[in-house]
Amino acid sequence: MIEIDGRNLTLAEIVAVADGASVGLAAEALERIDASQASAVATASRRPVYGRSTGVGANKTVALAESGDADTHGLKLLRSHAVDAGNPLDRRTARAMMVIRLSQLAAGGSGISPVIAEALAGMINADAVPEVREFGGIGTADLPALAGTALTMLGERIPLGGGAVPFVLETWATSDALPFISSSALTIAQAVLAHQKVARLLDNAMAVAGLSFVAMSGNTEALSPAVAAAADSASITTAANTLRALVEGTVGEPARIQDPYCLRTLPQIFGSQAEELHALGALLERLVVAGNENPLVHGSQGDGSNDVAHHGLFQMTNLARRLDTLNLAIGAACATHLRRIDLLCDPSYTGLHPFLAEDGSGQSGVMMLEYVAAAAVGRIRANAQPASLQTVVLSLGAEEDASFASLAAAQLTSTVDALATVTGVELVCVVRALRQQGKVPQDFPNSMLRNLLTAGFELPAGMGDRDLRGDLEQAIRLIGEG
Template identity: 65%
Template sequence: MVEIDGRRLELAGIVAVAVGGEKVTLSPSAIERMAASQRSARATAQVRPVYGRSTGVGANRSVTLDTSDASADQHGLNLLRSHAVDAGRALDRETVRAMLVVRVSQLAAGASGINPHLVEAVVEMLNADALPEVREFGGIGTADLPALAGTALTLLGERPTMDGTPVPVALASWPTEDALPFISSSALTIAQTILAHQKLVTMMDNLTTISALSFTAMSGNPEAFGPEVAKASESDAMAEVAGILRELVAGHGKPARIQDPYCLRMLPHSLGAVMEDLQSLRITLERLAIAGHENPMVFGSVEDGSNGVAHHGLFHMSTLARRIDSLQVSLGAACTNTLGRISRLCDPTFTGLPRFLAGNDAGQSGVMMLEYVAAAAVGRIRANAQPVSLQTVNLSLGAEEDASFATLGSAQLESTAHALATVAGVELVCASRAIRMQGRQPGEFSSARLQALMRAGLALPADVQDRDLRGDLEQAEQLVQASY
């Protein structure tokens, strides 16, 4: 059970709910915080205009709503219905579950003014796995309005769930005062980024170890990872990766060269840059997962008279977009070195083995085509590295004259994670084949981490005669996404 308190939520906990099916509960303090926020919002709306509560939204922000009669809730329904349109492919269950748990966590922060009963209904929806259907196109990095408006319509029974499962709490109405607070969030974008980030963290740990396998197969020179070199490096992450690599390759044997090619010598640089950007993105995501960024933001207390609202632009996910862009660039650069290692593993000059790690040098192609597959996947990663944060658009009669396109960035990061599994899988197949053909054994190395992945790689099919390698690669792709 993952408790949501609006103050702290680990990314691993979000993944446990999204992928592992863990249940969610709201803490009593979160419920009270939301109730206090609701009181504050209502009191503030009595004395001043509040966007989306007593006015229209977007270009209609100057239109004053009549909330004095029983038909006032129609404004809220109109807002939800008009904003629920999306398009493209339907997103998977894991992504939708991650979106819901992020949204619950944000609302639990107590800055929206929403009725806590509506948030409890979302928790019930999540725990019952009665999920709304959410499609890929709709957000532009300034709040995932279609995804969350569609979620509200599903809770109201106006839209079916993803698989027809009835929602456990079917709402009869959605007051106008709660419509905008519910949809004013980039929970989908944040959730997609979290899932991709967590996949990448695991894969980069494994790619570091796979790189050490390749280093061993090519008898690299570990001087590039030495402590004095690490001390002189320009970043803590680079120094840390150098230390990890130094431990991984301990006992690998005599170096074959005074100076290695960049794909080996620059491992601390390329992997360290990715690790640094993963860390920066993690900090941003942990903050966003508990941030009350609803516009307007509700603050203060009715009881002491400090209540109020602040209209702001925190929902504009420009920082998240830039963090994603930076990570994409460092991943694209790191993959250049990965391709370099794959190429050199096929070269007898570096391994002492038949070209392309084939069964013999009589014209067999061995792993030749795996290099092409890896290059195709790297092409996707490099294309995804084109900055989304430089894009913009002017919408809603000029009321929104900029957009971060962080939503596009999150989708591209997911695509990059998928492609990286192929790139890392290819290197694992090649490095493991080279190690096996050289007769190396896990017991030669002191690193338990290297031993574990080496055993996994040596469990791949041992036949080096020309054959269909699709199954080998599929197995390796699963291995690089596992934890060791």
């Protein structure tokens, strides 16, 4: 069970909950939520509080007490904000969204009732997750996704996959409506899941590139300690040292005085991606325990007074930029991924038949795999177009910008799948090349490369022209599993 205390929640723990782990609210988290609610009530008794005593968006000037709608406004808000469209997101994403929102509520800045937080934890443990669709958020809080979650908790919507919520909230107070939906928990969830997949994938992609380096007798001078020390980034230094450790003792005399960029710049290729991955991870670790609620309920310097702050932290500008930058780093590396696949098919680099064919009779070998990889690269490059450059004006001009972090997170999710395909293609090709060169796993002193090639040798050994879809699917699974 993962304890939610509003202070610490790792990205790995979010993945664990997405995969089915249960959760529990820490006692101090419940105390913090309760104190936050009391503070919000006290503040609302002496001055207007957005969404609690007023309407939202362009209706922020409407006083609910004067409109006669104070008692029913919250439920109306949830119902009106729950609309989304497109394809339903998977169960893992919905569960990740729910645990992130629970962690944010446990931080104690929302002013929400502890009953709502406990009900959300119960939904996670019962695996009664809302059906959330892809279009709705624009990077300024995932209002439709969380409003739909609330309607599922109220029994007004059927959970994903059918069935019923094992317990149903009887009502939803106006004071709890906006505090529940004022969060980018869905966007953050998508970013966390994509980040964790990218982290595993890039480690494996570096190892596959190491195999390609060996198959093409790369020159290890590009990975030397002197080169690593001269790098302009600590991440590139680390990548050079890692790559040298991968291939050391396996590569003999270099085939060339200077390799093509796809081999010579491997430290930059993987180091730059690792650097952006780390920066995104650090931001996500902060966001999953941050109370970016609007308004933010807080106390004043411990003097017993209560207040709220109306702000714009829900505008996920930094998250959009970090996602864009990682997408860009991956997209920029794709030319070298494709080039390694191309050179593995070139007899002048491997000493084998063109396209790693069985013989020189004109067989196509792995020729079409290069086309598959190129198609996947096209998707990655399209995803690298910065989502954060987009903007929009909504709600009668009350909201004149948006970060579109939600789009950037969806782009990274798509990029992960496409990059797995590109890496899978390289794995199929390099395993085939090493087989034809007569190499075996025992030739590799480095355990990571030895284990990877051992797994790669589980691919079919036949070199004659045949349908390679199954080979590629198996390779992609190996890449994803690590």
